[in-house]
Amino acid sequence: MSDEDITLTAGDAEVSVRPGNGGRIGGLRIGGTELLRQGERYGCFPMVPWCGRIREGRFLDGATLRRMPLNAPPHAIHGTARDGAWRTxxxxxxxxxxxxxxxxxxxxxxxxxxxxxxxEDALTLTVSVETYDDSFPAQIGWHPWFHRNLGGEDVRLDFTPAWQEERGDDHLPTGQRVDPRPGPWDDCFGMPDGVGVTLTWPGQLELAVTSREKWVVVYDEQAEAVCVEPQTGPPNGLNTHPRLVTPLEPLEATTTWSWRRL
Structure with missing residues (x-):
């Protein structure tokens, strides 16, 4: 089938899916209000086969050292699938x-x-990775760009992580876990009982981002948007917390966004 845009509807909710632009969610409208920042680079894109940065684009694949293009020098970032055309x-x-x-x-x-x-009240995204040949390490995640403001007060974030990955000067986890620190953030947090982050636009909408995965990156350093990114491991995780895709066992992850009006 083609890679043309797709529109899904349920009640007063509408989602646009853009296979030809990295398999991203182009928009999520609830009662006519768009929740996601618009543009070719925004919406919500899947991060696969890795999430966040790989240090210097290098990771061990068994005993083999692999190198990925440095698309965020000096690192490689956010996988390859967001740059490709998906098919329906x-x-x-x-x-x-x-x-x-x-x-x-x-x-x-x-x-x-x-x-x-x-x-009518939720969007569920499920990604799986399967191999055609050998086993390999991989990660799955999502990178949504939620509007900071929907026309009223700025969004408020509420979550209770067990720890924060200490971030080095190179934007990668140092390997040390610290008590959660106040934002603004471009940071990875551990939630061992599963990701649960609530975004509240006061007087308008409450949206809960949940996942059974144990890691979430929160990025809120831009004026226009905030990002809440559930993922199967931390940044540089192909090196530090690899998950293996095998011929018998694909890697799969799910996130759900559920909402209610205020």
């Missing part, structure tokens, strides 16, 4: 299934599948 496998009124074939510069062949499922 199946669409109904409120669900879309899109796929991406892993290719150069990633050294292994495989398929990434994203299921986008919309309900």
């Amino acid at each position: 496998a199946r669409v109904t009124e409120n669900e879309a299934v899109i796929t991406y074939e892993l290719t150069d510069p990633w050294p292994h062949t495989g398929r990434v599948t994203q299921i986008v499922a919309l309900a």
Whole structure:
């Protein structure tokens, strides 16, 4: 099938899916209000086969040292799938299934599948990575750009992480865990019971970002948007917390955004 944009609807919720632009969610409108920052680089894109930065673009794949292009010098950032064209496998009124074939510069062949499922009060995103050949380390995550302001007061973030990954001068975790510090953040947090972050636009909307995964990056250093990014491991995780994709066991992760009006 094609890589043309897809629109899903459920009640007064509408989601646009853009397979041709990195498999990203182009927009989420609730009652006519757009929650995601608009633009070719924004919306919400899947981070796969890694999340955040890889130190100097290098990671160990078994005993082999691999090098990824330095698209955020001196590091590689956010995977390769956001730069590729995905294809549509199946669409109904409120669900879309899109796929991406892993290719150069990633050294292994495989398929990434994203299921986008919309309900009247929730959006659920599920990504899986499967291999066509050897096992390899991988990560899955999402990078949404939520509007800081929907026309009233700025959004408020509420979450209770167990720890914060200490961030070095190179923007990567040092390996030390510290007590959570006040923002602004471009930081990774540990939530061992699962990710749970609530965004509240006072008087307008409350949205909960949840996932069974244990890691979330929060980025709120820009004036226009805030990012809440559930992921299967921390930045540089291909080196520090690799998850293995095998011929018998793909890697899969899910996040749900649920909302209610205030």
